[in-house]
Each structure stands twice: as structure tokens, then as C-alpha cells.
Amino acid sequence: MGVITICSDWNGRDYYLGALKGRLLSLCEGAQIVDMSHNIESYNISQAAFIVKNAYHYYPEGSIHIITVNSETTSDQPYIVVYNKGHYFIGTDNGMFNLIFRDQPDEIIHLKANNKENHLLNFPELSVFALAAAHLYNNGKLSNLGKKAKSLYNMVPIRALIQRDTITGKVIYIDSYSNAIVNISKDLFYSTLEGRDFEILVQSNQHLITKISQHYKDVPEGDILAIFNSAGMLEIAMNKGELSKLLEIDTNSDIRVKFHDR
Incomplete structure (x- = not known):
């Protein structure tokens, strides 16, 4: 079958x-x-x-x-x-x-x-x-x-902008829970991190995330978190909340990661 x-x-x-x-x-x-x-x-x-x-x-x-x-x-x-x-x-x-x-x-x-x-x-x-x-x-x-x-019709994917102290990514997908998936892979994030501290800036400087969670329930209900999903991509979410709707995030919204020396 x-x-x-x-x-x-x-x-x-x-x-x-x-x-x-x-x-x-x-x-x-x-x-x-x-x-x-x-x-x-x-x-x-x-x-x-x-x-x-x-x-x-x-x-x-x-x-x-x-x-x-x-x-x-x-x-x-x-x-x-x-x-x-x-x-x-x-x-x-x-x-x-x-x-x-x-x-x-x-x-x-x-x-x-x-x-x-x-x-x-x-x-x-x-x-x-x-x-x-x-x-x-x-x-x-x-x-x-x-x-x-010999080849496929070329459409260049939107890639994250990488600088020494910053990665600027784009939201590429909003899932059914209103979570925002960003074009920053786990490999890219950790290869740029190099043991430094970081801040993930959501909607400019209005919301800061300073750690990567393993589970959505790692933060209280209604709080914002960052996680690497099963596809290995950075995901900005809200525990039992509709992040993208509440913060008016859409595809192509910017998500910045800033790195700081300890």
C-alpha cells in the first residue's frame, strides 16, 4: 500500500x-x-x-x-x-x-x-x-x-543577517498556536553565541528573552519564551497564549538576537 x-x-x-x-x-x-x-x-x-x-x-x-x-x-x-x-x-x-x-x-x-x-x-x-x-x-x-x-526555478530564501554581535532574523511562519518561527537555526545560533550572554528582542526592545527554554511550561502561563522546535528553528512563543496575535507579529517581522561578552 x-x-x-x-x-x-x-x-x-x-x-x-x-x-x-x-x-x-x-x-x-x-x-x-x-x-x-x-x-x-x-x-x-x-x-x-x-x-x-x-x-x-x-x-x-x-x-x-x-x-x-x-x-x-x-x-x-x-x-x-x-x-x-x-x-x-x-x-x-x-x-x-x-x-x-x-x-x-x-x-x-x-x-x-x-x-x-x-x-x-x-x-x-x-x-x-x-x-x-x-x-x-x-x-x-x-x-x-x-x-x-537540470535545475529548479530559483527563489532565494530569506536568510538571517549575521554580524559579530547580532543576528537579525525574520519570522517565516506562524503556527496554529500563534507561535512565531524564525529563520535562525539552532546551529547558527550556537555557532554565533561563542559562550556569550544574549538577549532576544521581540518587537524591538519591548520584550526581552535571555534564555532558551526546553519546554513551553518552563515559564508561567502568559509569559514569553524562546525554544528550538523539532525542525531545529528558533521559535518565539507564549505559554498558553497567542503571542503573534497579542504582539501583532506577522511573517517578515524582525527578531533580533544581541550577544554580550560576560
Whole structure:
């Protein structure tokens, strides 16, 4: 029984997800179809990339991941299949895949257009993605799906600004608990720390955090804390509170870490 996941920005009241699942079940006998996430903001490929990047490696090898965010194709953003570390990814090469993979993936295929279903021209998830997934699920060769490509459409990820005494990061994701996830990795933080003291500045100087917690309950309810989450990224949170809503933090908000000699 193979696994096919779906990550989308579709609203639950629409028929799109039901139609895609129905077609996959018709074409892929015995498939286990998993909803990776359907809470992506409309057209937000950065958010989709963050979720897929941090979730896909927990699925078994051979899994097929369909990503249906900002799927409309252009001349320089074709439909593609990416194979990487035993997993297949199907979507539009709109910069999202460049954000998912740190290194060049193992193989990239530009999908052939399906000219037999013109009535589904504006629904590539049915006319292109489902057929590609079915081909792979039924042990078809990846190379038969289209032409091999050398690189992905380039979208440069937002990186933290590193100075000797300061790291300035950006909030890249707000989770369902209103916690703010920052583009400062655990490795980057500790390699810059070098045994010094530090302050994490939230909303300029209004809120200071001077330690890294291990658990949310390390601080009283309603207090702010910093933690490194399971993805290894800095997370600013509030114990049993909605930090981002209360402090009006959004994606692209600055979070600064200042280092001080002891």
C-alpha cells in the first residue's frame, strides 16, 4: 500500500480536494491518501514549502507528495516531478521546490502536457498531477513522464543577517498556536553565541528573552519564551497564549538576537 500526500491552499467547502482524492483512488488501487495540510494561505508558496520541507521525511520512502499551491503554469514555471532521497514531489516549479530542498535534488522532470483533457485545463491537479502520481504509484518509470531538467526555478530564501554581535532574523511562519518561527537555526545560533550572554528582542526592545527554554511550561502561563522546535528553528512563543496575535507579529517581522561578552 503506497502513500500519496496532498498539501493545498484549498478551502474545505470547495470540491477540489474531493475531486482530486476521487481521481487518485480510481487510478491508484489500494493507495493510502494522506492530508499533509490544507491550511496554507492562498498562493503562499513559502508557507507550503516550510510545511512540506519539515514533514515529508517522516513518511516512508517511495511516498508521492502532491503540492497544489499556486499551480498555474507559465513558460518558465512548468509542471514538474522532483525525486529526492526516495520521495517524489509533484507540483509547479514556481520557486517552491527551491525552498524545500537545501541541495540540488536527485532528479527533476518537466511533465508533458496532457492534451486529452482540455476541459480540465484550469485544474492541473486532476489533468496533470493525478496522472503523474498514478504513473509513479503503478511502478512507471520517472523518465517516461517528461524531459529531464537540470535545475529548479530559483527563489532565494530569506536568510538571517549575521554580524559579530547580532543576528537579525525574520519570522517565516506562524503556527496554529500563534507561535512565531524564525529563520535562525539552532546551529547558527550556537555557532554565533561563542559562550556569550544574549538577549532576544521581540518587537524591538519591548520584550526581552535571555534564555532558551526546553519546554513551553518552563515559564508561567502568559509569559514569553524562546525554544528550538523539532525542525531545529528558533521559535518565539507564549505559554498558553497567542503571542503573534497579542504582539501583532506577522511573517517578515524582525527578531533580533544581541550577544554580550560576560
